[in-house]
Amino acid sequence: MTAMDIAVNLARIRTEIAVACARRGRDPATVRLVAVSKTHPAEAILAACAAGQDLFGESYVQEFLTKLEAVTAPVQWHYIGHLQSNKARYLPGEVTLIHSVDRLSLAEEISRQWQKHGLTADVLIEVNLGGEASKSGVDAVELEPFLRQIVTLPNLAVRGLMTLPPYLDDPEDVRPYFRRLRELADRMKELALPGVTMQELSMGMSHDFAVAIEEGATLVRIGTAIFGEREGR
Numbered sequence: 001m002t003a004m005d006i007a008v009n010l011a012r013i014r015t016e017i018a019v020a021c022a023r024r025g026r027d028p029a030t031v032r033l034v035a036v037s038k039t040h041p042a043e044a045i046l047a048a049c050a051a052g053q054d055l056f057g058e059s060y061v062q063e064f065l066t067k068l069e070a071v072t073a074p075v076q077w078h079y080i081g082h083l084q085s086n087k088a089r090y091l092p093g094e095v096t097l098i099h100s101v102d103r104l105s106l107a108e109e110i111s112r113q114w115q116k117h118g119l120t121a122d123v124l125i126e127v128n129l130g131g132e133a134s135k136s137g138v139d140a141v142e143l144e145p146f147l148r149q150i151v152t153l154p155n156l157a158v159r160g161l162m163t164l165p166p167y168l169d170d171p172e173d174v175r176p177y178f179r180r181l182r183e184l185a186d187r188m189k190e191l192a193l194p195g196v197t198m199q200e201l202s203m204g205m206s207h208d209f210a211v212a213i214e215e216g217a218t219l220v221r222i223g224t225a226i227f228g229e230r231e232g233r
Contacts, residue, residue: 001044001227001228002047003047003050003051005228006044006047006048006051006226006227007047007048007050007051009225009226009227010033010035010048010051010052010053010226011051013033013209013222013225013226014028014033016209016210017031017033017209017210017213017220019210020209020210020211020213020214021213023214024213024214026213030218031213031217031218031219031220032055032218032219032220033053033055033220033222034055034056034057034078034080034202034219034220034221034222035048035053035055035056035057035222035223035226035227036056036057036059036080036205036221036222036223036226036227037056037057037058037067037223037227038057038058038059038060038063038080038081038223039063040223040227042066042067042070042071044227045067045071045073045075046071046073048226048227049071049073049075053226054073054074054075054076055075055076055077055078056075056076056077056078057077057078057079057080057099057221057223058077058078058079058080058081059079059080059081059082060081061079061083061084061087061090061091064077064079064090064094065090068094076096077094077095077096078095078096078097078098078099078219079091079095079097079098079099079100080099080100080162080202080221081100082100082102082136083098083100083101083106085105085106085109086109088106088109088110088113089109089113091113092113092114092116092117092119092121093117093119096122097122097123097124097159097200098110098121098122098123098124099123099124099126099162099202099219099221100124100126100136100162101123101124101125101126101150101158102125102126102128102136102137102138103138104146104149104150107123107149107150107153107156108153110123110153110155110156111153111154111155111156112155114155114156115154115155119155120155120156120157121155121156121157122157122159123156123157123158123159124158124159124160124161124162124200124202125138125143125146125147125150125158125160125161125162126138126161126162126163126164127139127140127143127161127162127163127181127184128163128164129163129165129177129180129181130165130166130177132166135164137163137164140180140184143161143184143188144187144188144191147188147191147193147196148191148193151193151194151195151196156195157195157196157197158193158195158196158197158198159197159198159199159200160185160197160198160199160200160201160202160218161181161184161185161188161198161200161201161202162201162202162203162219163177163178163181163202163203165177165178165203168208171207171208171210171211172211174208174211174212175211175214175215177203178203178204178211178212178215178216178217179215181201181203181215182201182215182216185198185201185216186198199218200218200219201216201217201218201219202217202218202219202220202221203215203217203219203220204217204220204221204222205220205221205222205223205224206222206223206224206225206226207225209222
C-alpha cells in the first residue's frame with residue numbers, strides 16, 4: 001500500500017462519511033474517523049498523517065509503544081483493543097480515549113494508574129451485543145450495574161459505549177446492533193450519573209461504518225479500507 005493509495009482511500013472514506021451523515025441530517029464534524037493502524041508500520045501512519053489524518057487506533061501495547069517513538073507527528077491515539085490490566089500503566093498521558101473497558105478490575109487499574117499522573121482517563125464501556133464468547137464486553141443486561149460500579153472511581157470518566165457486533169456480509173443485518181447500542185447509551189444517559197456523558201458511540205468498521213453512522217456513531221474504526229489487509233497478526 002503506497003502513500004498515494006492511503007491518501008486516496010482516506011479521501012473516499014471521508015466522502016462516504018459525509019454522505020452517510022447527510023442521509024440523517026448530521027453534521028460530518030460529529031463523526032470522527034479512527035484510523036486503525038494496528039499491525040501496520042509507522043510509515044503507513046505517517047502517510048495517513050500527510051493526508052490529513054490525525055487520530056489513530058492501536059490494540060497491542062508493545063506495538064503501540066514502539067510506534068510512539070517512531071511517529072513524531074502531532075497525532076492522537078486511542079486504545080481500541082482488549083487491554084490487560086497489567087499493561088494499563090503504559091498508557092496514561094499517551095492515549096486520549098480507551099474504547100474497551102469491560103470489567104471492574106480493569107477500570108480500577110486504569111483509575112489507579114491515571115491517578116498517579118494526576119490525570120483522568122476518558123473511557124468507553126465495551127458492550128457485547130452479539131453474545132459471542134470469542135469477544136470481550138459487558139452484557140447489555142449488566143451494563144447499568146457495571147456503570148454504577150465504575151462511576152465511583154476517582155480518575156475515570158465514562159464518555160460512551162463501544163461495540164464490536166458479529167461480522168455479517170450485509171451491513172443492513174448489522175444495523176440492529178448499532179441501533180441497540182444507541183438505545184442503551186440513551187438509557188444510561190438518563191441515569192444522570194456523575195462523570196458519565198455518553199457523548200461517544202464507537203461502532204462501525206470498514207464494511208459497515210455508513211450504517212453505523214446512520215444509527216448514531218460518533219467514532220468509526222476503519223483499518224482495512226485505509227491501509228489494506230493487516231500485516232502479521
